[in-house]
Amino acid sequence: MELIRGPRPHPKEKLSRNLMEWFHWLLREAEIYDIRYPVKGAFVWMPYGMKIRRRIEALLRELHDSTGHQEVLFPVFIPYEFFSKESQHIRGFESEVFWVSKGGEGGERLILRPTSETAIMPMFKLWIHDYKDLPLAVYQIVSVFRAETKMTNPMIRVREISMFKEAHTAHADREDAERQVRLAVDIYKKFFDALCIPYLISRRPEWDKFAGAVYTIAFDTVLPDGRTLQIGTVHYLGTNFSKVFEVAYLKPDGSHEYVHTTSYGISERSIAAMLITHGDDAGTTLPPKTAPIQVVVVPIYYGEEKAEVLSAAESVARELSAAGIRTYVDSREDKTPGWKFYYWELKGAPLRLEIGRRDLEKGAVAAVRRDTLAKYSVPIKELVDSVKSLLEEVEADLRKSAWERLRSSVVQAATLEEAKKALEAGGWWRCLGAARISAALRRPRPWAPTPWGSRSTRRPTWAAPTSAI
């Protein structure tokens, strides 16, 4: 493999100028998501978007299945009677709840789940009898509903969160539950590493924790415009839910004890973060693990070369597919090669192979990385190895540059004054207190009564990207 053109990535001007405008352009032009559905905060996943989603869902399943979680599916309806049992929980969610009613019929008062703790606990009560039933870890990927009154935003702030992966676990004691919290954090690191999304991990201040939690650990990323986006949360719920739902277990010594529970969630917001993090003015780059098409093959021919070039393209694709690489030959006849380059750069296929007669005569094809547009000549006899190593390079570089951007946008501030100054200059921050000072300072929400000084132990954790799965 030989470099024949150095990196010359697309600019990020449009993206920097108005990130959300760019994002809506990407969703529309790359045919990922249609924002014209006529209900506030409800949107349509288009075929290409669904193909990306399926890969993300498969990754979530793999990460959870391989770590002792079992997939389940609970109903979307929760009786209000159950939903309102835990007092913090109901106070936190009540204003955002969608009610369900059947015309003319009384009886049950039902809500659409905003999260499933209160649907799952009544079943945990039936499933858990003694210590041998613990720990119990289940998860589901479902729609949850929150009647956001704030401005909604496609894929980022929606009223039907349609890809909510929520896990719920029960444990014999606090120690085992906190071991699960650490496991969940580890799973989420692996997940975001596969998406090449950088993150800050922090324990949320009291006012910002999950309604009903003892404490919440959150993952935030920083978007190119400096805004932070919460992309995952892990909650230690203590016995707050098990007490009100009476979920207790029999210990070996014959006594009964309430279980300790945790829950943790990730949504389609992670997909939005991925598309934006790796975006530029020509579209986006999908990290190879999440790309429905990892390698697009574009045949380039004139006149009589057609049969030979097409057959070479098909043979290259067969070889790559046999090696487990998701490959697609774009052999459309009514589109020019240039049009196809544009199309697949928009859609984010991480690697493009250009196959023309001159390359074939040299026993080679040209490979172009989507992220840098660097171009290589790849001998056909080294095809699979070269493509694999290029895909690995794309992934490593996407992750590296995203982490560098996040690190450079975070300012170390020792005092609140310094933090304010840094914020005014447009940077992010790393402080000695809780995370999300930025958010706290920007929004008119009371974050008292917890004084900064007392929370110096809750500093953001610098999470290094773990090896991708």
Add this chain to the structure above:
Amino acid sequence: MELIRGPRPHPKEKLSRNLMEWFHWLLREAEIYDIRYPVKGAFVWMPYGMKIRRRIEALLRELHDSTGHQEVLFPVFIPYEFFSKESQHIRGFESEVFWVSKGGEGGERLILRPTSETAIMPMFKLWIHDYKDLPLAVYQIVSVFRAETKMTNPMIRVREISMFKEAHTAHADREDAERQVRLAVDIYKKFFDALCIPYLISRRPEWDKFAGAVYTIAFDTVLPDGRTLQIGTVHYLGTNFSKVFEVAYLKPDGSHEYVHTTSYGISERSIAAMLITHGDDAGTTLPPKTAPIQVVVVPIYYGEEKAEVLSAAESVARELSAAGIRTYVDSREDKTPGWKFYYWELKGAPLRLEIGRRDLEKGAVAAVRRDTLAKYSVPIKELVDSVKSLLEEVEADLRKSAWERLRSSVVQAATLEEAKKALEAGGWWRCLGAARISAALRRPRPWAPTPWGSRSTRRPTWAAPTSAI
């Protein structure tokens, strides 16, 4: 491979005595589905049930993806304004609709989708411009909601249908739409053949067609107790929806024409039909294509044999897994082999391998078919081929015996009198008119004004099982 014990299947006494009681027993004991969730018509999919479901969903995706359908995801909320546009549709569904409201907030009147024609048409209007956009075929696998007032029944008649595969297509003319109807029927045949479920295909009488359809073609199966169960429907919708939603396209000649649409659906009821069709008093047999575990390996050892037998079991499992066969070694130490036989017969693993020292000395393992309990000695050197052929036999025989039962329970009746007589004797029927006379006679619903005589062309089609996919 040598037969060492002939077939001696489990009896079907409990199952025949009270089918629904048996079904609820199966769902509970095999840990498929929990019917104790505290909302009418809403149930919980347990981990083993989800594993079966995932295989069924993968099969549905494969069948649709490979025939020109693209997966999408639409919101669950439909504005009442859209839902009520098509007059037949609203009349048919209005009484079953769940309304959504947010406490204290006016504005939009929303319903939970009972089916998605009226969510999809407004987007088809945006997506379809000219003849080159046609045909367009999309599908989604989602929850839909119907406020059944009749008695609900786990997995069979539910208020949240949580695995509704609905496809929606648009075409240039009636001819192309009816070609799609035939394609859909063909896809559904392949699907039910993979589940080894026998079916009758019939055009529904006017009073029983989908609300808004020009006509409906339905798949019914007959349960062991003689009851029929509708397991799939295909609708030709004509221009009924495209006219009210103004979905038209530009023809090559410059004129505009309304598109012709179809829709077709399958739900988790197909899973219920599968579990019941292949059930007996010890549990069920899962057809190999849908079994999360196709081969369960049970090691049998005494004392010091343990290490040797376990290692042989693991090696057999590795070989089968490498050949793409879903294999699991049940090496639990606190359970006896007999307990494990019972457990996996309940759960329906189609093939069991018993591995003991004496078999190993002969270079063989014992294989037991779940459906017939016939037992074979399989030389280890022929392992993969023998297991594959046994799984194929299980599948073929499940399908064959299910079709034989359906055929024998159907009575040919030339007149309404004959049909009545056959019904009284407990059989099903095949008649010269429309299907579901049985249902029509049993329930107090007017099936006039369409006289029998005029519908002699709408006879049920005898569908032979096509080769399984």
